[in-house]
Amino acid sequence: MSFTRRLFTSIAVAGALALSPLAAVAQDAKAPVVVFAAASLKNALDQIAKDWTKESGVEVKSSYAASSALAKQIEQAAPADLFISADVPWMDYVAQKDLIDPASRSDLLGNKxxxxxxxxxxxxxxxxxxxxxxxxxxxxxxxxxxxxxxxxxxxxxxxxxxxxxxxxxxxxxxxxxxxxxxxxxxxxxxxxxxxxxxxxxxxxxxxxxxxxxxxxxxHPAIVYPAAKLKSATSASADAFLKYLSSAKAKAVFEAAGFTVLAGN
Missing domain, CATH: 3.40.190.10 (Periplasmic binding protein-like II)
Structure with a gap:
């Protein structure tokens, strides 16, 4: 094989690896976790995200709004990794559109x-x-x-x-x-x-x-379900979702006045 052909082959292989799913995961290992969350979660979730970033080195970018507005944005393919709704119906809405990983869904919090x-x-x-x-x-x-x-x-x-x-x-x-x-x-x-x-x-x-x-x-019970979106791209999405049910996160949520449902 000539030098030129070997060089071309090497470049082609390198390009294929760069485009492979495994390479993409490696490149995104520190990609921020994008969370769409109900507006009422802001204070507690900001603190929890800060604590997790300090431990993991991965940034969390949170977007807060009414659950209805967030669900509609997700339906329109807005880029996000996790969704935390302030009620079950809007999570159900996103689920019915086949936009969440059903195995990741859990009832995270309660409120008054x-x-x-x-x-x-x-x-x-x-x-x-x-x-x-x-x-x-x-x-x-x-x-x-x-x-x-x-x-x-x-x-x-x-x-x-x-x-x-x-x-x-x-x-x-x-x-x-x-x-x-x-x-x-x-x-x-x-x-x-x-x-x-x-x-x-x-x-x-x-x-x-x-x-x-x-x-x-x-009134109906106030429940905040959380789930990972099927369109999630951050390699750390599952880890942060799991952290939301940890003892450290629970302490922050309870200090803010929430009732923690996940893990109970």
Whole structure:
């Protein structure tokens, strides 16, 4: 074989190896893990990602929004490795599109639904029982909550208000927000006197206080499922998903007010 032919063959083999799946995995060993996560997870998940990156050397890039918006982005082939939804229906939506690895799916967390007010609220705690006069407490103000047709916190909130028999009185006063953190901000900034958010959101904003907790049986159980997407490209996606159920991650989630379901 001539020198020129041997050189051509060597280049061809090297090119084939570079394009092989094994080579791609090796090249992506330190590729960031891209996580699409419900907005209410931001504080806890940012801390957990920071801790994991310190241990593994692999960066985590998190995108936070309403679960509905994230599910639609995933459907449109937005690049992500993991999805953590704030409710089961939006994870089911992605699963029905055959976009997740079903074996990777688990129920990761639980939460509570609360009524919040700004810290200068002077009307005291609100007993969230059937017939509660939320409309009267609002006066001319608005009730901040996630969009009730799509945002999980909004859907939970509407269900709870319906169960308490007061939805028809407050529905015209609702200020729908694109996600639960946006609803929280409306109360924290004084733009709405009351808001319906998760317990963990209230703990993350010093500008609000909890004035009532909705009974657990007034709405569907709040469950955060997590799964790896079939389109995942990071070699570390499985490792980070597993880390979310570790004792270290559990401590961070519980400190933020979540109930950890995975591993229990």
């Amino acid at each position: 639904l609360v009524l919040v007010a700004a810290t200068d609220w002077s009307k005291g705690d609100v007993d969230l029982k059937p017939g509660v006069d939320i409309a009267g407490l609002l006066g001319d103000g608005r009730l901040a909550m996630g969009e009730v047709a799509s945002v999980p916190a909004g859907k939970y909130g509407k269900a709870a208000l319906e169960k308490l028999g007061v939805w028809t009185q407050v529905s015209a006063k609702v200020a729908g927000a694109e996600n639960v953190r946006a609803a929280l901000a409306l109360v924290s900034r004084g733009e709405a006197p009351l808001g319906v958010v998760y317990k963990t959101d209230a703990a993350a904003d010093k500008g609000v206080k909890i004035v009532g907790t909705f009974p657990a049986d007034s």
